[in-house]
Amino acid sequence: MATTASLATTTTPPPSSPGPGTTLPHLPHLPHLRRRLRHATPALLAYLAVRVTGLLLLTLWTHHRHHGVWPTLAIQWDADWYLGIADHGYAHTLGTAYDANNLAFFPLYPYLVKAIAVLTPGTRASTALAISVVASFLAAWGVFAVGDHLHGRRTGILLTTLWAALPVSLVQWMAYTESLFTAFAAWALYATLTTRPLTAATLATLAGLTRPTGIAVAAAVSTWALLTLLNRPTPTPTPTRFLAAAALAPLGWCAYVGWVGLRLHRWDGYFAVQRMWHNELDGGAETLRRVKEILAVDPRPHLFLVLVTITLIASTVLYALSLWDRQPLPLLVFTGVLLLIVLGSGGVYFPRARFLLPGFPLLLPLALHLTRASRRYRTLFLAAAVLGSAYCNANMTMVWPSAP
Numbered sequence: 001m002a003t004t005a006s007l008a009t010t011t012t013p014p015p016s017s018p019g020p021g022t023t024l025p026h027l028p029h030l031p032h033l034r035r036r037l038r039h040a041t042p043a044l045l046a047y048l049a050v051r052v053t054g055l056l057l058l059t060l061w062t063h064h065r066h067h068g069v070w071p072t073l074a075i076q077w078d079a080d081w082y083l084g085i086a087d088h089g090y091a092h093t094l095g096t097a098y099d100a101n102n103l104a105f106f107p108l109y110p111y112l113v114k115a116i117a118v119l120t121p122g123t124r125a126s127t128a129l130a131i132s133v134v135a136s137f138l139a140a141w142g143v144f145a146v147g148d149h150l151h152g153r154r155t156g157i158l159l160t161t162l163w164a165a166l167p168v169s170l171v172q173w174m175a176y177t178e179s180l181f182t183a184f185a186a187w188a189l190y191a192t193l194t195t196r197p198l199t200a201a202t203l204a205t206l207a208g209l210t211r212p213t214g215i216a217v218a219a220a221v222s223t224w225a226l227l228t229l230l231n232r233p234t235p236t237p238t239p240t241r242f243l244a245a246a247a248l249a250p251l252g253w254c255a256y257v258g259w260v261g262l263r264l265h266r267w268d269g270y271f272a273v274q275r276m277w278h279n280e281l282d283g284g285a286e287t288l289r290r291v292k293e294i295l296a297v298d299p300r301p302h303l304f305l306v307l308v309t310i311t312l313i314a315s316t317v318l319y320a321l322s323l324w325d326r327q328p329l330p331l332l333v334f335t336g337v338l339l340l341i342v343l344g345s346g347g348v349y350f351p352r353a354r355f356l357l358p359g360f361p362l363l364l365p366l367a368l369h370l371t372r373a374s375r376r377y378r379t380l381f382l383a384a385a386v387l388g389s390a391y392c393n394a395n396m397t398m399v400w401p402s403a404p
Contacts, residue, residue, distance in 0.1 A: 039153070043144035043160040044137060050164035051136070051173055054390040058170065061394045072174075074125040077403035078105070079175035085110035086117070086124050094264050094272055103260050103273045108209040108252075109177045128175035136172040136179035140164065142186025143360045147367060149193050150328070158378075159367040163360045165385040167307045168353045170393035171404055181210045182358040185217045185334065189361070192224045192330040197245030200330075201225070208252030212274075213355065216337035218250035220330040225249070227329065274347075282346035287312070290349045304350065304400040307392055311353040315339060321365040331361040354404055 055069070062069050075083065081102055091101050109131070117127040140160050148156030163169070172179045184207035191200035204221040208214030225246040229239055261269035274280065294301045294309045319339055322332060342355045356362075370378050396404050 037141075039148070040141050040144050040156075042153075043157040044140055046157055046161045047137070047140040047164045050161060050386050050389070051169070053386055054170055054393045055173065057390040058394045058397065061398050065398060067398070072397050074129045074175045078177075079125070079128065081105050082110040082113065082175060082177070083124055083128060086114040086128070090263070092263065094266075094269070094276065098276055098278065101273050101276050103263070103270070104277050104279075106177070106210055106212065106214070106256055108206065109180055112180075125175065129173075132175055132179045133173055135183045139172070139179050139183035139186055142183055142190055145190045146186060146193065146331075146361070147364065149190065150364070151368060151371070155364075155367050155371050158370050158382075159360065159363055161382060162363045162367055162370075162385065165382070165389040166353075166357060167311060167389055167392040168357060168396060168404055169389055170397065171354050171357060174404075176354075177211050178354065178357045181207055181214065182360065184210060184214075185358050186360065188217050188221055189330050189334060192221060193328060195228075197221075197225050197228075197241045198248070201245035201248035204249035205252035208250060208254070209256055210252075211358075212253075213338055213341055213358070214253045215250065216334050216341065218253055219337045220334035221249040222246040223333050224330040277347065279345060279347035281341075281344045284344050286346040286349070287343050287352075302400065304392075304396055307396075308350060308353045311356060312343065315356050315359065315362055316343070318362040318365055322362060325365055325368070327361060327364060331364075335359045335361050350400075350402060351404065 058072070059069050062072065073079075082105060085102055085105060085107070090103055090107075095101055109128075112131060113124055113128045116131065117124040120127055120130075140163070143163050144156040144160045146156070147159035164172070172182075184203045188200045188203035188207060191197075191203060200221045204214070204217045207217040222245070225242040229242050257270040260273065261267050263269065264272065266272065291309050291312065294305050316339065319335055322335065338356065338359045342352050345352075370381060373381070
């Protein structure tokens with residue numbers, strides 16, 4: 001019954017939602033695009049304000065430490081791996097060194113950097129950072145569009161603001177893939193809410209070429225497409241579109257995993273690479289061990305690890321609330337699979353809050369609560385969230401000694 005009800009909510013926007021639209025922005029419809037952009041402007045300005053606040057604190061902190069902001073954002077940690085792929089391509093062998101094979105990183109972002117850098121001035125590092133910043137605004141727009149379509153403009157703005165104020169949200173303006181992936185995921189989910197299967201599947205394919213967790217977007221779109229065919233009260237006039245969407249959605253992820261297998265001459269090539277990075281599913285045993293260690297055993301855990309642990313626990317609670325609220329099926333499948341991958345991994349613990357950054361639908365229960373709250377409470381909560389996020393992000397880059 002929950003599945004049927006969730007599907008029913010995806011077919012018609014609520015009457016109170018102003019101008020939800022029925023299509024994603026397309027260049028041939030510029031007047032429509034301008035209206036949609038004006039409608040989303042408060043959310044985008046709120047997103048910009050949160051990100052600038054965090055960047056200002058980071059700038060002051062780096063200046064005090066005699067560091068530069070630029071290396072922190074553009075060339076460290078995973079950014080260095082993506083730039084290496086853009087410069088030199090992928091490895092041809094599995095090798096024997098742990099944490100050293102760049103086939104673990106999906107190809108769309110580094111090759112997009114390589115292609116655009118040819119047409120723009122500056123270094124590939126500056127191009128990579130620019131792509132992430134631009135993609136972050138497209139992602140914020142998509143986050144707003146989902147919230148606005150489901151619950152109205154105010155909820156969309158609050159949802160976007162909360163996504164901007166997550167404890168590791170600085171990554172949205174780093175040369176990482178999270179912003180690009182979230183943009184694909186958000187607009188793919190919006191396409192399911194507005195019943196456009198081929199658009200959703202195409203965006204899911206692109207998400208699958210961007211990050212390993214692209215399989216979560218594919219699962220959401222494919223499940224929605226198939227169940228829509230089964231649950232529609234009247235025959236679908238174009239069933240082939242939904243069937244094609246279900247088949248197309250996972251192709252990006254499957255194509256890269258298959259290509260790695262061919263490159264390494266073994267059917268499990270990609271998974272062998274992940275084992276070399278200590279990333280294997282263990283049913284959550286390592287996650288539970290680390291949570292227990294940080295919260296109950298270690299007398300002085302690092303602040304960043306505490307933040308990661310709180311994020312994992314809060315995400316689990318928010319998912320339960322999302323189920324209680326009976327969110328539309330595609331959102332529940334996306335965040336559910338994302339949580340299963342992140343919590344069920346036996347790999348490194350510290351980047352898991354970042355891995356959950358694209359899971360913005362988890363914030364919908366909180367955004368709805370703030371929508372109903374008093375203005376004073378809402379203002380105080382958002383101010384605390386923004387300032388706390390700015391501090392956590394600066395601490396993540398200036399105090400935590402490893403990758404975010």
